[in-house]
Amino acid sequence: MTAPLYVDRDSVVHRIPPGYKVLSLVVVGTVVFLIRDWRILTGILVVVAALYLLARIPWRTAVRSIRPGLFMLVFFFVVAGLLTDWLSATLVVLRLAALLLVATAVTLTTRTSAMIESLERALYPLRRVGVNPEKVSLAFSLALRFVPVVARITLEVREAQRVRGMDRNLIAVALPVVIRTLRMADDIADAVDARSFGG
Amino acid sequence: MIALEHVTLAYGDRVVLDDLTVTLAEKRVGVIGANGSGKSTFARLLNGLLLPTEGTVTVDGLDTRRSGREVRRKVGFVFQNPDNQIVQPTVEEDVAFGLKNLRLPKAEIAAKVDEVLRRYSLEKLRTRQAHLLSGGEKQLLALAGVLVMRPQYVVLDEPTTLLDWPNRRKLMDALTALEETVVLVTHDLETLAEFERVLVIHEGRIAADAPPSEAIDAYLKAVS
Amino acid sequence: MIALEHVTLAYGDRVVLDDLTVTLAEKRVGVIGANGSGKSTFARLLNGLLLPTEGTVTVDGLDTRRSGREVRRKVGFVFQNPDNQIVQPTVEEDVAFGLKNLRLPKAEIAAKVDEVLRRYSLEKLRTRQAHLLSGGEKQLLALAGVLVMRPQYVVLDEPTTLLDWPNRRKLMDALTALEETVVLVTHDLETLAEFERVLVIHEGRIAADAPPSEAIDAYLKAVS
Amino acid sequence: MRTRDIVYVALFAAITAALALFPPLPLSLTGVPITAQSLGPMLAGSILGWKRGALSQLLFLALVAAGLPLLAGGTGGLGRFASASGGYIIGWAIIAGLIGWLFERLWHHLNLAVAILIIAFGGIVVLYAIGSAWVAVVVHLGYFQAVATNGPFLIGDACKVVIAALIAMGVKRAYPVIEPRPRARQDKASTAE
Numbered sequence: 001m002t003a004p005l006y007v008d009r010d011s012v013v014h015r016i017p018p019g020y021k022v023l024s025l026v027v028v029g030t031v032v033f034l035i036r037d038w039r040i041l042t043g044i045l046v047v048v049a050a051l052y053l054l055a056r057i058p059w060r061t062a063v064r065s066i067r068p069g070l071f072m073l074v075f076f077f078v079v080a081g082l083l084t085d086w087l088s089a090t091l092v093v094l095r096l097a098a099l100l101l102v103a104t105a106v107t108l109t110t111r112t113s114a115m116i117e118s119l120e121r122a123l124y125p126l127r128r129v130g131v132n133p134e135k136v137s138l139a140f141s142l143a144l145r146f147v148p149v150v151a152r153i154t155l156e157v158r159e160a161q162r163v164r165g166m167d168r169n170l171i172a173v174a175l176p177v178v179i180r181t182l183r184m185a186d187d188i189a190d191a192v193d194a195r196s197f198g199g
Numbered sequence: 200m201i202a203l204e205h206v207t208l209a210y211g212d213r214v215v216l217d218d219l220t221v222t223l224a225e226k227r228v229g230v231i232g233a234n235g236s237g238k239s240t241f242a243r244l245l246n247g248l249l250l251p252t253e254g255t256v257t258v259d260g261l262d263t264r265r266s267g268r269e270v271r272r273k274v275g276f277v278f279q280n281p282d283n284q285i286v287q288p289t290v291e292e293d294v295a296f297g298l299k300n301l302r303l304p305k306a307e308i309a310a311k312v313d314e315v316l317r318r319y320s321l322e323k324l325r326t327r328q329a330h331l332l333s334g335g336e337k338q339l340l341a342l343a344g345v346l347v348m349r350p351q352y353v354v355l356d357e358p359t360t361l362l363d364w365p366n367r368r369k370l371m372d373a374l375t376a377l378e379e380t381v382v383l384v385t386h387d388l389e390t391l392a393e394f395e396r397v398l399v400i401h402e403g404r405i406a407a408d409a410p411p412s413e414a415i416d417a418y419l420k421a422v423s
Numbered sequence: 424m425i426a427l428e429h430v431t432l433a434y435g436d437r438v439v440l441d442d443l444t445v446t447l448a449e450k451r452v453g454v455i456g457a458n459g460s461g462k463s464t465f466a467r468l469l470n471g472l473l474l475p476t477e478g479t480v481t482v483d484g485l486d487t488r489r490s491g492r493e494v495r496r497k498v499g500f501v502f503q504n505p506d507n508q509i510v511q512p513t514v515e516e517d518v519a520f521g522l523k524n525l526r527l528p529k530a531e532i533a534a535k536v537d538e539v540l541r542r543y544s545l546e547k548l549r550t551r552q553a554h555l556l557s558g559g560e561k562q563l564l565a566l567a568g569v570l571v572m573r574p575q576y577v578v579l580d581e582p583t584t585l586l587d588w589p590n591r592r593k594l595m596d597a598l599t600a601l602e603e604t605v606v607l608v609t610h611d612l613e614t615l616a617e618f619e620r621v622l623v624i625h626e627g628r629i630a631a632d633a634p635p636s637e638a639i640d641a642y643l644k645a646v647s
Numbered sequence: 648m649r650t651r652d653i654v655y656v657a658l659f660a661a662i663t664a665a666l667a668l669f670p671p672l673p674l675s676l677t678g679v680p681i682t683a684q685s686l687g688p689m690l691a692g693s694i695l696g697w698k699r700g701a702l703s704q705l706l707f708l709a710l711v712a713a714g715l716p717l718l719a720g721g722t723g724g725l726g727r728f729a730s731a732s733g734g735y736i737i738g739w740a741i742i743a744g745l746i747g748w749l750f751e752r753l754w755h756h757l758n759l760a761v762a763i764l765i766i767a768f769g770g771i772v773v774l775y776a777i778g779s780a781w782v783a784v785v786v787h788l789g790y791f792q793a794v795a796t797n798g799p800f801l802i803g804d805a806c807k808v809v810i811a812a813l814i815a816m817g818v819k820r821a822y823p824v825i826e827p828r829p830r831a832r833q834d835k836a837s838t839a840e
């Protein structure tokens with residue numbers, strides 16, 4: 001389930017450094033909320049849609065990625081339309097659609113690892129105020145490692161309980177899972193230290 | 200009697216056990232094999248914790264696929280890693296856990312817990328936090344928690360690895376004294392000396408099925 | 424040389440080790456004792472993972488209390504449960520972890536990782552998810568992750584428990600081949616045959632400190 | 648932060664992620680699903696305290712933003728922040744901190760009832776307030792109209808609050824993290840920066 005949402009293609013959009021992509025997302029996000037002309041907004045939307053072509057994202061993938069947002073757009077269009085007027089409803093939806101499309105485009109064209117790396121690099125200046133980049137990157141890699149482990153431990157605890165005659169009881173599973181994972185975390189912290197973490 | 204018929208087990212597309220057919224009816228069956236050969240996988244199939252990808256596993260005629268619950272009540276299971284088996288905060292609560300699930304009366308639970316704690320020298324630890332026990336102490340606890348339920352079959356996945364010598368002896372004596380059928384997965388070849396039958400798992404199949412000394416020879420030959 | 428002076432260790436108010444004074448200078452030191460006697464606790468003191476409640480532990484003159492970091496660089500540690508030693512998603516990343524912490528150049532890290540993976544037959548597994556390995560595979564990985572850092576002392580807490588015979592042999596051979604000082608906690612008395620010195624921990628103290636056969640006799644007498 | 652704290656932070660980020668395995672119910676019309684995942688920040692705060700709790704959820708959000716499908720239903724990526732869910736998921740980091748802070752303050756006066764109150768305050772009152780504010784801003788809805796769209800979440804969230812409180816109290820008894828355990832206190836000396 002942790003297969004990234006990234007779509008591997010060789011395109012101009014893919015090659016833009018992640019930092020710039022996130023920056024442009026912020027810019028687009030701000031700009032669309034300042035514009036009140038539906039024609040300009042539509043123009044932006046078209047440009048953004050063109051990004052998908054440029055990035056050579058298969059359109060089925062694109063649709064699948066934005067589908068959860070589509071229902072939201074329809075709903076808000078109706079609600080805003082009924083509560084105010086259909087022109088402002090259109091504005092609301094165009095803005096949101098542009099924002100959603102840009103954000104999704106960034107995700108589809110940027111490797112997770114590249115994104116994490118540039119995030120770590122962005123945090124680097126914060127070293128002065130006590131943010132240790134090595135610790136940040138350890139936190140990332142441990143979190144990734146733990147996702148399946150938490151799932152596995154849950155399974156194992158459930159197995160152990162089933163073996164002893166308890167079939168389904170949410171709390172009875174969740175509490176030992178949490179304790180067991182905390183215990184594991186303590187041991188892992190020892191193991192990390194034992195391997196000279198932090199120099 | 201536990202019977203496997205044409206059992207195949209694959210994780211994703213990696214086949215770990217390939218078309219096994221075997222019947223376990225003896226009182227003491229050992230299972231040995233190299234690391235990663237599929238012993239734990241085999242053991243989990245016996246009580247329906249894992250269901251075969253193909254084929255059927257039956258315990259006294261009950262299909263693990265359809266009668267999981269009854270099968271698990273018949274077949275006790277002691278896991279390789281005792282950590283995963285501790286499900287309650289303190290030692291005595293943990294031992295009582297299975298009995299509570301069987302809805303036994305309180306007095307009976309207390310009596311059984313007392314007895315099993317005594318039998319496995321866990322009395323001194325009874326109010327201790329189970330998660331802070333030493334490795335061997337946890338393993339004894341895991342064992343006590345299962346045996347207290349008096350299952351008809353006991354499957355043990357490397358239960359002696361963390362035990363000291365007296366505890367190991369005690370465990371083996373306890374297994375020998377059991378009325379129940381015991382299936383023991385182990386790397387500790389000595390513990391199998393008095394077993395009736397030993398299976399060697401190798402490359403997805405049962406490479407040998409014989410009395411201990413013969414099976415051990417086959418195993419050492421297969422892995423070297 | 425690792426030296427303990429008047430070391431007491433208590434968890435809360437339960438004293439586990441009581442006023443130990445001992446110096447470890449031999450190349451091969453074994454540590455044995457009953458379950459819960461305090462072996463793992465003793466081992467953790469040696470590289471500063473635990474600090475003594477009273478007394479001092481020094482490694483080549485460095486106090487674990489003050490120079491924790493340098494001490495941990497000198498003293499590698501292999502834990503009882505390999506699961507909790509895997510800190511990175513894949514096998515090769517996990518082996519590289521310690522080297523990265525030492526800030527070695529990339530090419531050097533890659534070369535060392537290659538070599539150690541080959542030495543412990545982990546090559547085929549290099550891109551596999553570390554947490555999906557079998558018990559024995561994990562234990563070899565844990566060992567590789569520590570030895571790749573070339574510590575001067577290696578403390579191992581029951582590292583052979585989940586291994587099959589060839590792997591156990593491989594591990595013991597690896598230990599024998601090491602230049603480094605080895606402190607091995609184990610219940611597997613046979614593995615100690617060629618050790619120079621064996622400590623027996625019993626009731627918070629060192630009950631015997633002698634060559635293997637003598638120490639093992641003392642241990643078996645103490646626990647029975 | 649000690650190594651141990653980093654591991655805890657990573658663990659609770661992973662626990663929130665693992666909660667995505669419960670399938671979401673897309674009942675809500677705004678596109679914000681009913682999900683089990685907000686149990687994650689409730690647990691993080693009440694078990695780890697404010698700082699580690701909040702960081703664990705920030706870490707989780709960073710992983711989602713980086714493009715991992717860690718939200719219920721296998722979704723994720725920056726698009727989710729731009730959707731109507733954006734306020735809620737950012738709120739997770741805030742309420743983990745808030746719940747954690749209250750737990751630390753009231754640590755010695757905690758019982759199940761107090762725990763339920765704290766978690767309900769953070770996980771329902773404050774989380775809805777934040778989530779709805781975002782909804783109101785992006786769709787130009789009146790704030791109270793936006794708050795009204797939270798109706799369908801109430802039953803599920805009440806269950807999560809009780810579950811989180813039971814677990815938090817269980818952990819407090821069996822393996823407390825917020826108040827340093829003896830062993831943790833000892834280790835502080837060795838791994839403190």
Ligand SMILES: Nc1ncnc2c1ncn2[C@@H]1O[C@H](COP(=O)(O)OP(=O)(O)OP(=O)(O)O)[C@@H](O)[C@H]1O
Pocket residue numbers: 210215232233234235236237238239240241555556557558559560585587
């Ligand atoms: N859940 C799983 N998903 C994928 N692969 C798995 C899973 N569990 C085990 N495996 C793989 O299946 C093979 C058999 O595993 P199993 O645990 O049954 O071996 P084993 O004989 O018990 O080994 P050991 O002696 O080391 O305990 C191994 O290669 C292991 O990596």
Ligand SMILES: Nc1ncnc2c1ncn2[C@@H]1O[C@H](COP(=O)(O)OP(=O)(O)OP(=O)(O)O)[C@@H](O)[C@H]1O
Pocket residue numbers: 331332333334335336361363434439456457458459460461462463464465830
């Ligand atoms: N963190 C802890 N808090 C409280 N008690 C502990 C803790 N760790 C260990 N103990 C207790 O201290 C005693 C010694 O534990 P230790 O793990 O050192 O034993 P051991 O000799 O390694 O045993 P084993 O052979 O079973 O591994 C045990 O009784 C154990 O329950």
Ligand SMILES: O=C(O)CCCC[C@@H]1SC[C@@H]2NC(=O)N[C@@H]21
Pocket residue numbers: 679680681682683685718719727732735736774800803804
């Ligand atoms: O898009 C997502 O997956 C995140 C949804 C956020 C859901 C919020 S959290 C509080 C409230 N309770 C729910 O069950 N859902 C919403």
Ligand SMILES: [Mg+2]
Pocket residue numbers: 238239240279356557558
């Ligand atoms: Mg196994």
Ligand SMILES: [Mg+2]
Pocket residue numbers: 333334335462463464503580
């Ligand atoms: Mg130990």
